[in-house]
Amino acid sequence: MKFLPLVWRNLGRRKTRTVCTLLSIVVAFILFGYLSAIDVAFGLGLEIAGADRLITIHKVSLIQLLPYSYQDRIASVAGVKDVATSVWFGGVYQDPKNFIAQMAVEPERFLRVYPEFLVPEEQKRDWLADRTGCIVGRKTAERFGFEVGDRIPIQGTFYRKSDGSSLWEFTVRGIYSGARKGVDETQLFFHYEFLDEAREHSQGTVGWYVLRIDDPERSAEIAGTIDAAFANSEYETKTSTEKVFVQGFANQLGNISAILQAVMLAVFFTILLVAGNTMAQSVRERTAELAVLKTLGFSDGRVLAFVLTESMVLAGLGGLAGLAAGWLLITVGGDPTGGLLAVFYFPAGDLALGVVLVGLLGLACGVLPALQARRLAIADALRRVGA
C-alpha cells in the first residue's frame, strides 16, 4: 500500500497519455453500458416475463381475433387463477411518429394479472369509475406531458365508432409505474367495455388472453388443455408461456440486434486493445527505471506487483468511471432514439459483468509487462539506456 503514491506519480509522468488512455477506457465502458441497454430493449423485457403467465392467441396469427366468450371457458380450466383480455387498438396520437401502444383491457382483471403495473389506489378507483378513462405509463406521461385529468384524443385507425367518427377521447385517470425495472412504462390502457360498445365492427372479440396459473410447473399441461378445448372450432387457439411468447416476438426482430451486438462487441474490444497497447508501451519505456528499483533492492515479485498495480489502477479508474457515466447517461438520458425503445436500462447483472471486465482489462494489460519487469536482469536493462 505504501507504494501507491509511487504508482500515482508514475501515472502522472505523462499526463496527456494517461488522460487519453483513461478516456478511451471510459468511452469503452460507456459503450458497454449502451450495449447492455440495447440488448434489453431488443429482448423486449424477456427477463421479466412472468413464469406464471400464459398467453392464448389465435392459432393462425396474433392479428386474428378471438371471441370474448372464450374467457369463461378458459377461466374454468383447472389451474387457471385469472384471465384477462387485451385488444390492440393501434390508434394515432397527433402524428404516427408519436407511437404509443394502446390496449383495451378490463381494468380489474388486467391489474390482477399484471401486478407489476402499479397504480395509486385513488387513481385506480377513478379509472374503474370512468368508462372513458385510461391509465398511461410514467414514461409516456413524461414524454407528452400528460397529467391526471387530461383528455387525450386518439385517432382510431382500425377501429371507428359506430357513428362513423374515428376520433376517440380518453381521460387520463391514472399514471402507472413499474414495480420492477424493465416493466414497460410507455403503454396506454383503457376500458374494453367502452371500445366494444362504441366500435362499428368486431363486437364481442378480443385480441388475446393473458392467464395467470397456480403452478408454473403445470404450464405445458394447462396450455394443452386449453388448446384442446378449442381444437377444430372456428377459432382455434395457441397457448404458450409469456416467456416463450416474448422470445418468439424478439426472434421476429431477427438477428439485427445480434449483428448490432456482435459488431459493437468487436469494437469494444478494439478500443480496449488500443488502450492496453498504450499501457503496455508506457511500462516498456520505463525499463531502466525498473532496473534501478531492482538495484535498490526491490524483489522481483515486488516489481511485478508494482507494474500490475499501475495497470489495475488505470483500468479501474477508467472502467469504473465509464460504468458510472454509462449508468448515469442511460438512467437519466434514456434511450438515444427519444422514446422509440420502450424498455431501456442498464441491468444490474451487466453492471457486475462490467466490473469483472474492468478487472480483467487491468490484468490483461499489466500481466505481460509485469512479467517482463520481473524477469528483467539489472545489467541488461541498465545497458539499454545508452543504446
Next chain:
Amino acid sequence: MSVLDQTLAVTRTQLRSLPQRVGASAAAAIGVGGVVATMVAVLAIAAGFQAALRGSGSRDTAVVLRGGSDTEMSSLLTLEDARIIADAPGVRRGAAGALASAEMFVVVDVPKRSTGTPANVPLRGVEPAALAIRRDLRIVQGRAFEPGRNEILVGIGAADQFDGLEIGRTLRWGVNEWVVVGHFSSGGTLWESELWCDARVLQPVYRRGSTVQAVYAKLESPEAFGPFKDALTADPRLDVKVQLEEDYFAEQSEALHTVITTLGFFIATLMGAGAVFGAVNTMYSAVAARTREIATLRALGFGAAPVVVAVLVESTLIALVGGVSGGVAAQLAFDGYRTSTLNWSSFSQVTFAFDVTPRLLVLGIVWAIGMGLLGGILPALRAARLPVVNALREL
C-alpha cells in the same frame, strides 16, 4: 525554401520514419477501422431495409386505403369502394379492364429458418391485375396460382428466410390447406417477403365477407395522380386516403429506419471518441520519438507550419488506412447479407439485404479522416511549439 517545399520535405521524412512505429500506428489504425466498419455495417442495415421498401413503390401506382388508416393492416374497404376506385379517371386500362387490384393483407405464422420460432409472414390476397401492376415482378419457378384455388405464390425472400415454403409443400392455417405452386422475384423489393394468393379465396377464410383492405391502381402516368386523387377524395360515396405508392412505402419504412440510423450514429460517435483518444496517444508517441529530429529541422530554419502539417498528414494517413480497411471489411462481410425483421409499421416480416452503398463508404472514410485530424491536432501543436534548445538536449 518555400513553405510548400519545407512542408513536403518534413512530411516525407516524417512518413519515412513511420515503419519504426508500426505497432502503435497499427493499433490506432485498427481502432479507427473498427469504428468505420461498425458504422458502415449498422447504417447498411438501415439502408438495405429502406431500399427494400422504397424500391417497392413506384411513381405511377396509387395506393388507396380507408381514410385515417396508415397501413393496409388497419384499413378496410368494401368491394363497392374498390369498383368505384377502379373506374376513376387516370387508371390505366389493359385488355382485361382496369389495372387495379383490390387486395387483402393478413399475417400468418410461418417458422423462421434461423430460430425455428413462428414469425408474422404477410399473406396478400390479390386480383389478377396485381402481377401486372408491380414492375419487375416475375415468376422464377413454378407457376402463378389459379383463381379460386387454395394455391400460393411465394416471394423468393420469404422462401429463403422461412421454413417449408418450397414448391409442392402444403401449408395449413386453421382449417384450410394451401399448396405452394410457385416462387416469384421482384428485384429485391418488399413483395419478395410476401406470400400471394387469390383474394377471393382468402376472404371467406378470414371471414372478411366482401371487404378488402387496399386498392393498388396503375395510373396512365405519374401526372395522372393529381386528378385521380381529387376524383376519389371528392366522391361522396368514398372515405379514402390516396397516396402514391412511393410515398406510402417511404412512410412505412420510417420508424425502423429512424431507430437503426439514430442508434448507428450514436454508437459511431461514442466509438469515434474512443478511437480518437487512441490516435492521440499514438501521435504523441510519434512526436516524442522524433523530438530531436523535429528540433533539428526547426534549428535549420524550418517553420512551425510544415511540422504541424507533417504530423497531421501522418495521423490522417493512419486513420485513412484504418478507415478504408474498415469499409472494405464491412463491404465484404455484410453487403448483400440477407436477413429479415419485423417491420413495426405493418407488423409483418420484411426480408431484405444489407446494402453497403458507396455513400456509406464515403461517409465512413470522411469519419476516419475526421478522427485522424482530431487525433493529430494536439500532438502536432506540441511538436510545433517544442522549445528548440531543450528539445535538442533531450535524449
